[in-house]
Amino acid sequence: MAEITISDLRHAYDGDLSDPSKLALKGINHVWRDGGAYALLGPSGCGKSSMLNMISGLVRPTAGRILFDGRDVTDLRPEERNIAQVFQFPVLYDTMTVAENLAFPLRNRRIAPAQITRRVNEVAEMLDLGPLLKRRAAGLGAADKQKISLGRGLVREDVAAILFDEPLTVIDPQVKFDLRRKLKLVHETLKLTLVYVTHDQSEALTFADQVVVMSHGEVMQAATPEELYDRPSHSFVGRFIGSPGMNFLPCALDGNQIRFDGGTIPAPALAPRPGSQLTLGLRPHAIQPADAPTGITADLIEVEDRGPWRIADIAIGTNHLKMKLKDDVPLPSGSFPVRFDPDATLLYADDLLTGDLRHAQA
């Protein structure tokens, strides 16, 4: 187990660092605490997989250092780093039994046979692979195969971290829950440092204590799932997390008012840098129809019934927004007053969170 520190990690596929805009990783600093469950989340091509492969040692960064517990491992090969990795598609040694697959990393490291047997049985027990130990690994289902891949990491008592590269992609939705639960259990019991790469916010927010959201080779926010959802520090995170994503409404400060096309709301006491572009960030559930006039009027464009709730496309002035209503909330029609929930209305300046409207009530 180890604390993993990444310092000023920069990477260019052609090794040329001169043009910062072309870098796959643009100078990333981060600390993965010992025993934490982390997710690296971002759209395809954001650099998350490259970063994972640098931690495991499969890819060497063009510049920057990687430290395990303060020890520089940047120049070490994967087998010298004591990490384990689970890939998108299950990697198994087809000719071996499940037990032999689990024992493989230990046999390579010349561990005593009695100890190997003990570890293999312990890990098989934890992952419910006990009854399968004598079976050929090749004939098993995808979920069991992924468990074996994970098991090959867990058998090593010296393992510093386990890295996951979209491990649930090939798993049927019905068995995903089982594997997710198993992963949580493994984390709770063994307190290993886990790093999980995915493009799927559900995977990341379900798995991790802390999620690192990346875009175009940069970290946009590293925070708990709740923080990412409730207080995205960058507008990209607001759009990326949540379904549908956060609404952004261009606005301007006008004394103690925030003015936007279609209405005003009281402003908080803050002074963003003059000249910066201000926007209001509103989760779809933060916009709700009001019983009495509020100074903000919305026009209903379209309503979509999504079962548990409805998503309404509305226009406030010339702005198009999505409003989320629970299925037992009466549906308005035509033009109607709406209310912004002050606890969930955030103010952004040049895409960065600068404050909320919690204390701005008149």
Next chain:
Amino acid sequence: MHKLDDNRAWLLIVPVFALVAFNAIIPLMTVVNYSVQDIFGPGQRAFIGVEWFREMLRDPTIQAAFIRQMVFSGLVLAIQIPLGIAIALLLPRSGWKSSLAIILIAIPLLVPFNVVGTIWQVYARPEIGLLGRAINAVGFDYNYTASPVAAWVTLLLMDTWHWTPLVILLAFAGLCSIPQPYYQAARIDGASRYAIFRYIELPKLKGVMTIAVLLRFMDSFMIYTEPFVVTGGGPGSSTTFLSIRLVNMAVGQFDLGPAAAFSLMYFLVILLFSYVFYTILKMNSRA
């Protein structure tokens, strides 16, 4: 309308059917016909049943040729399959070096069989051939027209030069199709180079190597042109393989009946061996 669909489908396979009939089924039936008759001359023949088959099985020259053939094919497989895999493992997997290596390796496959024979016939001659003179210069008494061992060595070298590239190409294609994560996982698991070969590469090569073994077995079991050009079956009868013996019988002695029976058995033996190989290898890869 539905019937029309079906009829047209049948029409489409008629050309293939005709082709196969002319170049396989009809000649084969002619051979079957000869194999059960004694032919004295034009228009003079008698039905003698399985007599030729019985005689061929008892013929000591054929028995010897059969053993020779088995040994030859066995050696060919034992040398060329491991050698082919080994060379394929050494090749670069991508880039211009890889393309260049593949082109160079494939050259022997493009040389016609009798030209291969002629090249080696000259190349290995003790008095003028580069190889022959070099071996003699080192101190070995090497003459493939006089020594059976030298004749065998020459033929095996030639066949290996000619056909190992096929095994290399198949093995290389197999290796290229192994996904990268397998290698990455093995590195992380601390696997040695040998363990990677034994537990990842070899299992994944099983499919293509089945094909390589089958092709090399069938080709080497039927080998004719190259030994005919190089040794002519000698010295003595030390390199008289089944096909050479067969041609001597059919063309040299004009014993059509026995030769027909012989060739039918030859054909069945190859079919049988190929089937056995195929079944064993397939069973292995399934288990």
Next chain:
Amino acid sequence: MSIHLEQAGRDVDGIMHLADIDLTLEPGQLYVLLGRTHAGKTSLLRLLAGLDRPTSGRFTENGADLTRVSISKRSVAFVYQQFVNYPSFTVRGNIAAPLKRMGLPAGEIARRVDDVARRVHIEPFLDRLPGQLSGGQQQRLAIARALAKNASLLLFDEPLVNLDYKLREGLREELRNLFRQGNQTVVYATTEPEEALQMGGTTIVMHEGRVIQTGPAHQVYRNPASVTVAEVFSEPPMNVVPARIDGDRLHIGALDIPLPAHVPPGQGGDCRIGVQPHRIAHRQQAGSVRLDGPMDLAEVDGSSTFAHFTAQGHPWIARLDGVHVLAQGSAFAGYVDPRDFYVFTAAGALVVPPATQGAAHG
């Protein structure tokens, strides 16, 4: 031009893939096949396309037998899960390929290619090869090729399943709008209830090779004919627990509550109670029943949290709005209003849906 399946079935090597399919596809309508993996969705699509033949039953178009008519003679387009394009043709060449085969004049082909490329937003890439496109763009191309043919029957087999989460969200909305504009018959297969609801049209719920319910999406969602439909058409699956009606009392485990008023009289004995996950609230409301027990796993999906917990001896799932961190093993208390109960017979047939039906009264 309506397509009709009557008692159609398909067995392959003695294994049933489809059975007793009765279906009528009206021209210009949208049909969504909803079911879990291996429910028979792909088999049914292949049958409709003419790629496979039914081994029993009738398959007709306006009364004419279609059983043995090959796909090339019919006006059908198919979009797959995988991004299937001609790798050596440009985007333009890919879209034009089926049109050239139809023998259209060059001017007409160019016009259609431009039109359809604009509709699916790939006009900037017309001269690129598929290999130079992102996953989302490759699937747009496959969709464009299918649309360009102007086939009378368009088949989609989980076209978005291999795309990133956010891309999926956007493309889903675009597809729905495309289907609304077009006059082609569309059959769209999915495993996701939310996708079925968002697409709208007629939902055909499939399970184990059979059609188990057909009807307008929202109607099927709110009135599932059986427990199976309720489970398939809800994400997460509807909570269904065994219960017993005893006079005017309802027993669920150790719970003993008055029989809700919407349950028709004359019910008695064993039954099953269904509760939609989003109807289990975090906060107590008037008249609600408390379900409490230990938390299992909390999964985050889009903008909501699936809390898995155990209460009254049964596993339950509550779908809570927003992102919440709920530790495994912690105490969970959920509240559910008995008026929101679905009542099924012990065998699983619907007796009565909830008294209040969300959007149904909106």
